[in-house]
Structure formats: structure tokens, C-alpha cells
Amino acid sequence: RRWHSAEAPFEHLNPVTEQDVQQFASILPPSSVLSTLPPSSTAASELDQYNNDWMGKYHGKSTTVLKPKTTQQVSDIVKLCWERRVGIVPQGGNTGLVGGSVPIHDEVVVNLSNMNKVRSFDPVSGILVADAGCILQSLTDYIAPHHHIMPLDLGAKGSCHIGGNVATNAGGLRLLRYGSLHGSVLGIEVVLPDGTILDQLTSLRKDNTGYDLKQLFIGAEGTLGIITGVSILTPPAPQASNNVILALPHFDNVLPLYKEVKRQLSEILSAFEFIDRTAYDLAVKHGQGRGLTEEEVDGAQCFVLVETSGGRRDHDEEKLNDLLESLLGADQPLITNGVLSQSPAQFSSLWSLREGVTEAVSKEGKAYKYDISVPLSTFKQVVDVTRDHLRSKGLLHDGAVKHVIGYGHVGDGNLHLNVIAEQYTDEIQDALEPFIYELVASHRGSISAEHGIGAMKTHALHFSKSDVSIALMKQIKQLFDPRGIMNPGKVIEL
Ligand code: FAD
Numbered sequence: 001r002r003w004h005s006a007e008a009p010f011e012h013l014n015p016v017t018e019q020d021v022q023q024f025a026s027i028l029p030p031s032s033v034l035s036t037l038p039p040s041s042t043a044a045s046e047l048d049q050y051n052n053d054w055m056g057k058y059h060g061k062s063t064t065v066l067k068p069k070t071t072q073q074v075s076d077i078v079k080l081c082w083e084r085r086v087g088i089v090p091q092g093g094n095t096g097l098v099g100g101s102v103p104i105h106d107e108v109v110v111n112l113s114n115m116n117k118v119r120s121f122d123p124v125s126g127i128l129v130a131d132a133g134c135i136l137q138s139l140t141d142y143i144a145p146h147h148h149i150m151p152l153d154l155g156a157k158g159s160c161h162i163g164g165n166v167a168t169n170a171g172g173l174r175l176l177r178y179g180s181l182h183g184s185v186l187g188i189e190v191v192l193p194d195g196t197i198l199d200q201l202t203s204l205r206k207d208n209t210g211y212d213l214k215q216l217f218i219g220a221e222g223t224l225g226i227i228t229g230v231s232i233l234t235p236p237a238p239q240a241s242n243n244v245i246l247a248l249p250h251f252d253n254v255l256p257l258y259k260e261v262k263r264q265l266s267e268i269l270s271a272f273e274f275i276d277r278t279a280y281d282l283a284v285k286h287g288q289g290r291g292l293t294e295e296e297v298d299g300a301q302c303f304v305l306v307e308t309s310g311g312r313r314d315h316d317e318e319k320l321n322d323l324l325e326s327l328l329g330a331d332q333p334l335i336t337n338g339v340l341s342q343s344p345a346q347f348s349s350l351w352s353l354r355e356g357v358t359e360a361v362s363k364e365g366k367a368y369k370y371d372i373s374v375p376l377s378t379f380k381q382v383v384d385v386t387r388d389h390l391r392s393k394g395l396l397h398d399g400a401v402k403h404v405i406g407y408g409h410v411g412d413g414n415l416h417l418n419v420i421a422e423q424y425t426d427e428i429q430d431a432l433e434p435f436i437y438e439l440v441a442s443h444r445g446s447i448s449a450e451h452g453i454g455a456m457k458t459h460a461l462h463f464s465k466s467d468v469s470i471a472l473m474k475q476i477k478q479l480f481d482p483r484g485i486m487n488p489g490k491v492i493e494l
């Protein structure tokens with residue numbers, strides 16, 4: 001944030017006062033008002049979990065966290081902030097990774113955790129209508145007995161909210177099979193910056209009546225309004241899921257492997273995830289899933305996790321076994337080994353090797369995360385060029401940068417380039433930015449594939465969006481939030 005005047009969006013905003021807290025207390029039950037200001041008397045330390053992001057990289061100084069239970073309460077709160085020109089940070093599970101979910105200064109945090117009711121589920125159509133504060137895993141558990149699954153899955157499922165997922169247009173591990181939230185979200189209910197409730201919570205598969213307004217809020221990261229309800233189409237649960245981890249001797253084999261796996265598995269392919277060797281070793285080191293044997297990983301430069309989801313376990317297993325046989329039996333095998341899960345426990349353990357990388361990274365050190373879209377063929381080169389760049393700056397050693405790793409969603413062209421350091425320092429930050437953004441732009445990629453812009457990348461939007469696009473985004477922000485109270489300092493630099 002040292003790159004641009006983060007102060008600009010805050011010049012016209014007011015801090016929360018005791019009178020405001022009294023007003024909030026007249027709208028919400030006492031348990032929903034956590035403030036260090038009277039009449040509430042919350043200790044500042046109790047607000048830490050709301051003021052600090054998941055990585056411990058972004059820190060706010062909010063004095064007041066509000067936890068409404070109803071849409072009307074959200075509307076009344078927002079109306080008050082609108083009139084008082086008090087900044088608001090909408091917050092879900094606070095698992096965001098770009099600093100979007102915590103205050104930059106002392107904005108009010110509106111945390112949706114208390115809005116966690118399922119409003120309806122139709123077991124025939126699979127259409128689920130839920131409060132924004134429902135945790136993704138809770139919704140998964142709720143619809144499982146009805147033989148449906150959520151159309152997205154991500155490592156943060158135990159904490160992230162469906163409202164936060166929609167606000168960030170989260171991608172995740174199932175996008176390859178079930179597509180983006182821009183397709184699966186059918187409707188949303190949003191409280192606009194002036195407190196107006198926009199009820200677009202339709203459950204219609206088709207509704208071609210005017211501009212599709214909900215799309216504006218999907219991925220807006222809380223800068224255009226607070227999502228209070230989501231209507232989403234959930235797919236039928238596969239009768240059988242299986243997975244296999246493949247060890248590759250060279251990264252260059254990933255593309256031909258992806259092509260072959262798509263050809264052979266076709267409609268049952270549901271995930272194709274890449275993990276480089278260091279990412280794999282860190283996942284095993286930090287207990288994220290049972291690793292393969294020394295012999296199975298011998299000489300592997302990277303790994304691919306393949307998941308199938310189909311209608312017949314025996315049919316799918318036959319396809320997977322044929323795939324493995326053909327891969328291992330080829331004249332120039334693309335893989336050195338493959339381990340097919342033989343039990344639900346092993347299925348989860350193989351997934352943990354991929355899903356647990358984020359946790360492992362955060363246990364290993366302080367992560368500089370670059371969630372980027374670049375051509376599949378450049379995944380390894382981008383990681384290697386970044387590592388060489390840090391080495392040329394004398395920063396690649398213990399005490400500064402420990403590792404530079406790559407993993408991610410191959411089918412989405414989405415690489416998670418993570419630089420793991422002992423500490424967050426200006427020297428490392430300045431070595432990485434704008435270097436990485438220029439590298440992404442040289443590949444005509446995107447500086448943010450799925451995690452969004454947040455506070456982290458507002459100054460870098462121009463690497464992936466034209467001036468015309470950014471000007472239109474600013475006009476949309478101006479239209480919905482002319483007083484700039486909704487998540488100020490995030491996504492768009494006004
Ligand atoms: P928060 O972090 O609370 O907020 C995120 C943003 O959304 C903020 O800008 C916030 O203001 C806004 N927001 C939250 N709730 C609302 C609301 N109700 N209305 C309006 N705005 C709102 N992301 C991926 O895309 N793919 C992954 O595979 C993935 N894996 C992850 C794995 C781990 C272990 C972790 C920690 C994070 C991962 N993430 C991933 C990032 C993060 O989980 C997602 O961005 C997630 O969608 C955030 O949801 P949340 O409820 O935690 O939102």
C-alpha cells in the first residue's frame with residue numbers, strides 16, 4: 001500500500017463515535033455489538049480476530065464490530081453509516097488473502113457470521129437459498145443427505161462463508177467441472193450503500209429481464225454492497241469420486257499429461273491440480289496428508305492430483321486403471337509413478353497434499369501470494385524466473401526468502417506463486433512488485449485469477465485492465481456508493 005495514497009478514500013469518512021455505538025445498540029442485541037466505545041465495553045483484544053487477516057499480513061484498527069442477524073438489521077446499520085459517512089468493511093469468514101476483509105483504518109466491521117440460516121433447498125432442482133453467513137462446509141453438510149454438492153470447494157471451506165465466496169467470486173478446486181459462481185449463482189439479496197435492500201433472490205434458472213445486476217456484486221469484494229442472501233444451483237452428487245496422485249519427472253510433461261487425461265477420462269474428470277516438488281515437500285513436512293514413499297517420489301519434479309466424479313464406481317475405476325497403465329506403459333512415460341486412492345481415508349489424504357499447501361506455507365513462514373492467470377506452459381518458468389530474480393537481489397537465503405513455490409488449478413490456467421519469507425519486509429516487497437505484475441502482463445495474464453484485488457492489488461489493476469475498463473468500474477462504484485463508505489480502499493482506487 002506504500003505505492004499509492006491509501007488515504008484518499010478516507011478523507012471524507014468519519015470515525016465511529018459513542019453516539020453511533022448507542023444507535024447501533026438500538027438496532028442490534030447487545031451480543032451483536034462488539035465495541036471498545038461505550039455503551040459497549042469490549043476489550044480491544046476481542047476485536048483482534050476481526051481486525052487481522054488470515055495470513056497476519058493486513059491489520060485494521062476498527063473499534064466496532066457489528067454482527068447482525070437479519071437483512072433488516074444490516075439495512076438499518078448501513079443506513080446509519082451512510083448518513084454518518086462512516087466506512088464499512090463487510091466480513092465473512094475472514095479467509096480472504098488480499099487484505100479485502102479487514103479495515104484499513106477504523107472502519108466498522110459488519111461481520112455476517114450471525115446470518116447463517118438456510119432459507120430453502122429444493123431437492124429436485126438443487127436450488128439452495130441461504131443467508132450469506134452460512135459456512136461453505138455447513139452448506140455442504142446440509143445438502144449431502146439430499147445427494148447434492150456445492151459447486152465450489154476450497155481449502156477454506158471450514159471457515160469461509162457463501163457470501164464471501166460470492167463477493168470474491170471464489171474459484172477453487174471444482175471450477176474445472178462445475179464452472180464459475182457467475183454461472184451457478186441464480187440470485188442475491190444485497191444491502192446497498194444507502195441501506196436499500198436489493199432483492200434479486202430469484203430461484204429461476206432463466207430470467208432474461210433487463211441488465212443482470214447480480215453479476216456486478218459477484219466478485220465486487222464488498223465494494224458495492226453487503227450480500228445478505230444467495231440463491232445458488234447445486235449439482236447432483238456424483239455416485240462415485242476417486243483420485244490419483246501422479247509423480248512427473250519434468251514439469252514439461254504437465255501439458256501433454258493434461259491433454260491425455262482429458263482425452264481418456266473425458267466427462268468424469270472433475271479436478272486436475274498441479275503441485276511443484278517444494279510445495280509437495282512442504283505439505284508433507286507440515287503434516288498435510290500422508291506423503292508417498294521415497295521410492296514413489298524418487299526424481300519427481302512435480303505432481304498432479306487428478307479427481308474423477310462419475311456415476312459408476314467400477315466404470316470409473318476401470319477408466320482410471322486403464323489411464324495409469326497406458327501412462328506407465330508408454331515408450332516415454334509422462335509419469336514416474338501414480339498412486340490411486342484405495343479408500344475414503346486415502347482419498348482425503350491425497351487431497352490434503354494439495355489442499356493443505358496453503359496451511360503448510362503459512363506454517364513455513366510469511367507468504368507473499370501471487371494468485372495469477374498465465375499460460376499453462378509458463379507455470380514453471382514464472383516460478384523459476386521469480387526465484388532467479390530474488391537470487392539476483394541477494395534475497396534468496398535463510399533469513400530472507402526461504403522458498404519460491406508454485407501450485408494451482410491447471411485447468412483454469414491459475415498458478416499460485418508463493419514466495420515464503422522469514423518476515424514481511426519492504427526489501428522483499430519492493431523486489432517482488434512490480435516485477436511479478438510486469439512478468440504476468442508480459443504473458444497477457446491476470447494479476448488476480450480468483451482471490452480478487454482487495455487492498456493488496458488496487459495499485460496494480462492497470463496491469464490487467466485497460467484505462468477504459470477501470471474508468472467504467474469507477475463510474476459503477478460512483479453510481480452505487482457515491483459517498484465511498486463500502487469497503488473503502490479496496491479493489492478500485494478512486
Ligand atoms: P472474507 O475473507 O471475510 O472477505 C473476502 C472479501 O469479500 C472481502 O473484500 C469482504 O469485504 C468481502 N465480503 C465478505 N462477505 C461479504 C458479504 N456478505 N457481502 C459483501 N462482501 C463480502 N480462494 C479461492 O478463490 N480459491 C481457493 O482455492 C482458495 N483456497 C483458500 C484456501 C485457504 C486455506 C484460505 C485461507 C483461503 C483460500 N481462498 C481461496 C481465499 C478465500 O478463502 C476466498 O476468497 C473466500 O471466498 C473468502 O470467503 P470469506 O467468507 O472468508 O470472506
Ligand code: S2G
Pocket residue numbers: 097155172354355357358361369371408416418
Ligand atoms: C489454493 C489458496 C490460497 C493460496 O490452494 O487453491 O487458492 O494461495 C489457493 O495458498
Ligand code: ZN
Pocket residue numbers: 171172408409416450
Ligand atoms: Zn486456488
